[in-house]
Amino acid sequence: MSSPTREHLTAPQVPTPVEVLPGAPGPDAPGPDASRSAQPVHRAGRWIDHWDPEDATFWRGGGRRVARRNLVFSVLAELLGFCVWALWSVVVPLLPAAGFDLSLDQQFWLIAVPSLVGATLRIPYTFAVPAFGGRNWTVVSALLLLVPASALAWVVTKPDTPFGVLLACAALAGFGGGNFASSMTNISFFFPEAEKGKALGLNAAGGNLGTGVVQLVVPAVVAVGAGVHLERAGLLFVPLAVLAAVGAWRFMDNLSGVRADYRSFAVAVRNRHTWLISFLYIGTFGSFIGYAGAFPTLLKTQFPGAPLQLAFLGALVGALARPLGGVVADRLGGARITIASFAVLAAGAVAAVVALRTHDFALFFAAFMVLFTGAGVGNGATYRMIPAVFRAGADGAEQLGVARKAAAGCIGIAGAVGAYGGFLIPRGFAMAKAAYGSLVPALWVFVAAYAVMAAATWAVYQRRGSALARESI
Known part of the structure; x- marks a missing residue:
């Protein structure tokens, strides 16, 4: 197996679910006039x-x-x-x-x-x-x-x-x-x-x-x-x-x-890593969008005297932490930082449980800042994993081409599946409140989910002896 070079780690190649049409003007067909390669060629309609x-x-x-x-x-x-x-x-x-x-x-x-x-x-x-x-x-x-x-x-x-x-x-x-x-x-x-x-x-x-x-x-x-x-x-x-x-x-x-390169999605659908990464992305991006959506209502209903204007800080922290997660993942590996982000998410959820039980607004707010930080860092790290996972073990131009198509499809699928977390988290809070009269059971379910996600990431991408353990995922 070949391992990604340092260049790969600092500038990850991010594939796309699009391709150049054979014979159409584009990167592989600059046309008979060699001077065209020096600048974009525009026509009507921009x-x-x-x-x-x-x-x-x-x-x-x-x-x-x-x-x-x-x-x-x-x-x-x-x-x-x-x-x-x-x-x-x-x-x-x-x-x-x-x-x-x-x-x-x-x-x-x-x-x-x-x-x-x-x-x-x-x-x-x-x-x-x-x-x-x-x-x-x-x-x-x-x-x-x-x-x-x-x-x-x-x-x-x-x-x-x-x-x-x-x-x-x-x-x-x-x-x-x-x-x-x-x-x-x-x-x-x-x-x-x-x-x-x-x-x-x-x-x-x-x-x-x-x-x-x-x-x-x-x-x-x-x-x-x-x-x-x-x-x-x-x-x-x-x-x-x-x-x-x-x-x-x-x-x-x-x-x-x-x-549109439909083949990239077909290849990705058949690859088990697509669905594992999609599952992980529910925990990272899904947590970000889910907590961001629920946080203002949680503040209003659990701490009526709290200023609603503070809610924006959670989404802001999560958004700013995303590029940080990508940068750190480039240096230390996406899988390792993804596991760490799930540990941070679990710690934040446990702190939120304590805050709800003691009705401590300061602790509750701080717990959610931890949750947003973990989600944001995890977003960048999990996204960084995708090209590395599919490139691992590929040898030669043909295999790299297939891997790139699979990664392109995975990015599209994981982005869609992960966003469903924005639905699951608010509904989890609602169901817990309806069944138990408290939001605490939902938070414990989230802690368990983060533990499972961290364990799955470790078992497949970090565990000694696993197929990808030697790759810089």
Whole structure:
């Protein structure tokens, strides 16, 4: 078996579920004019017919500038998508003050269902980029955010709205959750392998910050003036969605000659590592999005006197910890840091149990900061594992090609499956409260899940004698 080199560890090659069409203009077919390799070739509709970021001359001659411009507007659009995806997490605790009579179980349903929809949309959103073009789909996905934003602005002014209608409006926020998959797919194709990990890390972290941004801004916006004006939470994002669409239309580009690589998903589905990593990603990214969604409601219901504005700190910590997890994993190995992150998550959950039993707000808040730190670091570390796991043992160009396709499919599948954690955690809290009158049983279940995930990671990727123990996973 061959082991990854130091270069692999510092600049992990992140595969993508797209490929160049045979014979189409692209990295492998620069065309008869050799001078075309020095700069991108544009045509109407902001399509680029020649794109070869691996060519150093091309990259210096304009490719880097175009890629960075697309990255900036992709991050802005994705951040907005996360804001809308997390919008109900901060609106739900404020609904009683607006006249809504909701049980805690109903409140957690409204928090959980956007994650359920967003996770489900991630696979089709991945394939939308090669089907319609990255710039075009960014415009469409940004404009789709007008639907959940407008629906929320309308429904929160009607306290007599049936719960089913309220739930349907919350489900529309899932459009924002799909944006992550299409944004990552699009940006991954713009950068060379040596810079792809950094670009995708910035793109992901920028999107994750949206959860903290919405939890910071919305409470302040709805409280301006007398009373609580929840409709502003939705109206705020109407012009922002339009601006994101205009920015993408004006400054982003489509890349021709690429298509969805369905074979990569087929290869990944048949590989057991895809499903193990997806399971681990539920514990890392799923914990981040699940705790971020539930935290404001937990503060409001368990510690009514606590300032709701503090809730944004959890999502902020988790988002900032994600790139840190990737950097540390590059040095020490993704599997090792993933195991450590599950230990941190378990410790945070135990501390939250103690805080609930003693009704200690300071300890509860600190416990959740630990949970968000563990989830954020785990996000980066688990994501770092994917290319390393599938590259391990591959020898020769043909095997490396197959491994790269499998890793590309795994990234898409794990990203979708992991997001279901955003549904499971709020529903876990609701079920524990309904069955036992306390949130504590849910936290103990989470501790057990983290223990199982850590043990599985160790057994497959770190245990002495295992097939991958000698690889730097």
